[in-house]
Amino acid sequence: MPTKSLESMVGLAKVEDLPRIKALADAHRQELGFVNRATLAAAINSDEILCCLQGFLHFHHRRDKISTLYHLCVSPEYRRQGVGRSLVTLWEEHSRTCSMETLRLKCPLDSEANGFYWRLGFTRVAIEPGKHRPLVVWEKKLPEATPSHPKFVASLSAGGSDIKRLFELWDIGGDPRNPFQDVLTSPLACPASTMTYLRHEKEKGRIKEIWLDCGAYQVQQGKITYEELLDKLDQLYRDNQWADGYVLPDSVPLSTDSDQLVEYKVRETLYYCTRFFQTMPAYIQERAIAPVHGRTPEQISRCLETYNQTGITTVGFGSWGTSGPNSSVNMLSQESLAMFSTVLDIASEHRMKVHCFGIGSPSSFNRLRSHKLIPHTLDSTTWWKAGGFGAIFFPNTAQIQLTKRRGIETTKIALEQLKKTTNHSCSFCQSIEKLRTSRNYRIMHNLTAWLDTLAGENGKEINVTPTTEYNLRKSGGDS
Ligand SMILES: [Zn+2]
Known part of the structure; x- marks a missing residue:
């Protein structure tokens, strides 16, 4: 289960996080493939990496409002402790505020991670051949962020x-x-x-x-x-x-x-x-x-x-x-x-x-x-x-x-x-x-x-603070 302190430590990566992220990526070269430092630096620069001490998530917001996951990596000693979940949750929130409509990722067919994405509300939309083994394509539709001004x-x-x-x-x-x-x-x-x-x-x-x-x-x-x-x-x-x-x-x-x-x-x-x-x-x-x-x-x-x-x-x-x-x-x-x-x-x-x-x-x-x-x-x-x-x-x-x-x-x-x-x-x-x-x-x-x-310049809501919560069960009304 993620702890509050962990969630609060997950955020957009900064330049000083680059060495740690690069080291993590290198340690997982087998799963992630070779991730080059310049790519990571560019992604940090364009706010496309989320990280915490135990892992990172690299994504890309596409113009068609699909946010794609490139890499998700958690140190082995911290797995099954909610780190991945916190990173994906923040990716989802961040994508919503950026008006993305869909999250998308691919996961090898035989990977345990498929269950992880399913539990996070992703839907299996396709299976692709992939370079080495078949890949499951997962998607999650995002509800629209509430507008601030009508x-x-x-x-x-x-x-x-x-x-x-x-x-x-x-x-x-x-x-x-x-x-x-x-x-x-x-x-x-x-x-x-x-x-x-x-x-x-x-x-x-x-x-x-x-x-x-x-x-x-x-x-x-x-x-x-x-x-x-x-x-x-x-x-x-x-x-x-x-x-x-x-x-x-x-x-x-x-x-x-x-x-x-x-x-x-x-x-x-x-x-x-x-x-x-x-x-x-x-x-x-x-x-x-x-x-x-x-x-x-x-x-x-x-x-x-x-x-x-x-x-x-x-x-x-x-x-x-x-x-x-x-x-x-x-x-x-x-x-x-x-x-x-x-x-x-x-x-x-x-x-x-x-x-x-x-x-x-x-x-x-x-x-x-x-x-x-x-x-x-x-x-x-x-x-x-x-x-x-x-x-x-x-x-x-x-x-x-x-x-x-x-x-x-x-x-x-x-x-x-x-x-x-x-x-x-x-x-x-x-x-x-x-x-x-x-x-x-x-x-x-x-x-x-x-x-x-x-x-909202004057929207201090003078005299309009409701004193009671509204009640769904109350019937009638004069609408
Ligand atoms: Zn006037």
Whole structure:
């Protein structure tokens, strides 16, 4: 068994380790073949040797994201004491952080080491002839390392001229960041001018990616039936093969649905999403985003496993229940955090990307962050909606209703204080009068607050430290 002290001594080799590594390699020339000093020195220089006092591991990160093992060597007197295991474990961790996708090695067919690799979770993928004797090829797929910052996707579902005004105002504000690099829009729910304008901005290079939402909430609101949605989307996606993301059509459970109805909708979503996916051209399949639904971990895991088997590589989760005495606080419920944690775990196993649909205000994201639940991408409409309803928020804060004079928090002094404590300032929140009277200023300020939150500059998670751990068994919720 490896001891803590041994593990802590295993690390990337330094120049001063070279003589010891070379001596070890020479002592094992029979197994390793001749390993030349210059090769070892070059490998140390490019951080491709891990070592400890009793052994070393020489690997190479290939461009195709496969990390190959060249040599693993442990002094005979230290064998069967966990040294090899520690070296391989560190190689695996190191490869993960370097975004490698697979570990690969070859081992002589008659070697005892085959059992060692099998116990470490490697899979036998082939047997090759080899120079002197047959070699077993072992591989281990690595789960993806968690991203540290999600990419912000601006949800834009207004008319083209409305969006244009906001883009222009953003430029006047002078913030060099581009919050509109990735956008999500719902063509079935928007006027034609929206798509025209967004495509135009994509051609100009301001927008890099446009994702098309399926507009399932129209079904939720009873405006169209699910069957109609499927038909419309089929046409829409085929007609717009220039887009960068296509949300598959789901049947969205409501918070008021019975458990039985939720189960029905999960099955309906899985059945139609996978069928829809299979009929789409490859170009759309590669960019499909499949919505995950469910009220139990079993339902969530069924969605992910089904999508993975279908060949879908990106999933989206949007069942955000809120909790807290005041729903405007928009804290994510314990239940939705637990479900999302399940989504991230399974997705990481299958190397799928995870998108968060419609997350609320920055405080919601901070709640995810404080639980280390980081998606690859997320979208939000709150910056726009809150601004439209007369509300603003700062990084880490809940919404503040500005247009109705409610109390101390809507005074000029309180605003200045908040700017200080959240370390936020932008050209749109310089005057409280302007924020009270201009909807677009509120929207642009809120957007800036979102970007600040994601950048983590202000992400000290004030007021958002959870007091209880989330509990998978708790049922219900108002997602
Ligand atoms: Zn501001």
